[in-house]
Amino acid sequence: xxxxxxxxxxxxxxxxxxxxxxxxxxxxxxxxxxxxxxxxxxxxxxxxxxxxxxxxxxxxxxxxxxxxxxxxxxxxxxxxxxxxxxxxxxxxxxxxxxxxxxxxxxxxxxxxxxxxxxxxxxxxxxxxxxxxxxxxxxxxxxxxxxxxxxxxxxxxxxxxxxxxxxxxxxxxxxxxxxxxxxxxxxxxxxxxxxxxxxxxxxxxxxxxxxxxxxxxxxxxxxxxxxxxxxxxxxxxxxxxxxxxxxxxxxxxxxxxxxxxxxxxxxxxxxxxxxxxxxxxxxxxxxxxxxxxxxxxxxxxxxxxxxxxx
Amino acid sequence: xxxxxxxxxxxxxxxxxxxxxxxxxxxxxxxxxxxxxxxxxxxxxxxxxxxxxxxxxxxxxxxxxxxxxxxxxxxxxxxxx
Numbered sequence: 001x002x003x004x005x006x007x008x009x010x011x012x013x014x015x016x017x018x019x020x021x022x023x024x025x026x027x028x029x030x031x032x033x034x035x036x037x038x039x040x041x042x043x044x045x046x047x048x049x050x051x052x053x054x055x056x057x058x059x060x061x062x063x064x065x066x067x068x069x070x071x072x073x074x075x076x077x078x079x080x081x082x083x084x085x086x087x088x089x090x091x092x093x094x095x096x097x098x099x100x101x102x103x104x105x106x107x108x109x110x111x112x113x114x115x116x117x118x119x120x121x122x123x124x125x126x127x128x129x130x131x132x133x134x135x136x137x138x139x140x141x142x143x144x145x146x147x148x149x150x151x152x153x154x155x156x157x158x159x160x161x162x163x164x165x166x167x168x169x170x171x172x173x174x175x176x177x178x179x180x181x182x183x184x185x186x187x188x189x190x191x192x193x194x195x196x197x198x199x200x201x202x203x204x205x206x207x208x209x210x211x212x213x214x215x216x217x218x219x220x221x222x223x224x225x226x227x228x229x230x231x232x233x234x235x236x237x238x239x240x241x242x243x244x245x246x247x248x249x250x251x252x253x254x255x256x257x258x259x260x261x262x263x264x265x266x267x268x269x270x271x272x273x274x275x276x277x278x279x280x281x282x283x284x285x286x287x288x289x290x291x292x293x294x295x296x297x298x299x300x301x302x303x304x305x306x307x308x309x
Numbered sequence: 310x311x312x313x314x315x316x317x318x319x320x321x322x323x324x325x326x327x328x329x330x331x332x333x334x335x336x337x338x339x340x341x342x343x344x345x346x347x348x349x350x351x352x353x354x355x356x357x358x359x360x361x362x363x364x365x366x367x368x369x370x371x372x373x374x375x376x377x378x379x380x381x382x383x384x385x386x387x388x389x390x
Contacts, residue, residue: 041390304323306365
């Protein structure tokens, strides 16, 4: 099976367009955007890691169906990227990842640019209904996830459902290919694929951020899975989570859930017979196997390293 | 007469745990849930090594797993800028 192509060309094009777009905005907006993006940006990516699925999906689908011209698909990918920028900037203000509240208005510029990118080529009402609905779902999903994480009790299932809603905007680029072409059945599969991968990815993200979220008063999905029934206000929760990461059996359960989500994503998208999507999921599966191995080695080193100390 | 469990060193246990996740979990369970143990593996630690391992397990404050290096397909990426 072919290796998944990395989006090196796509990355260059998005980098160029982001810089050009920010340069085109008025000075005060530009200052807010530049101040933020210079600290958040990573320029050309040095590592050959797998890019997020939502940058690939429009191109995979365009290759499958009667494709719009490549420049049109580029506009859809750009519009998709602007939606990401819009939500990410606002979310960083909410999470106090940035100290500049002016950023919410700079973010609005990316939303308008996203709309412009899609409007250049799509008039289809079903697409625009989806565009609006996706923005709503993402906005409500962010606040819903935040509220669920601040609760002491509550299972992981509704939180995972909220995570899928948070990622609703990442389907818009694919909707621009599928809905005007009346490929609704295919798009329903794309939606399920995206939802499962969004949850799988967020669960790993939660593992990375588990202690940071806790210090913000939130038990994310990883925390809830590792220490069920323990709320963010419990003074022992941090210690319990660390112990569960090192010595508990629930970390394996969490990684099993991630694996199951990846399998479900594969089952959703497989009937569309997109070779690049298949290759992408094989790579994702390899990455998860790698995570399992490295997690295991870190656990052994922690337990026996401590014992030897 | 049947032989009893073989006494092993902490290093031996660590080496096997490194290559066998199930074994690692059994070792950890042995020291956190008294009803499970290393008996299926026909091993035991010396009393001193048991004390060291128990002390190690209770002293754990931190684990260094960098999940950030993974999940490019799931994490929201950093900006291209």
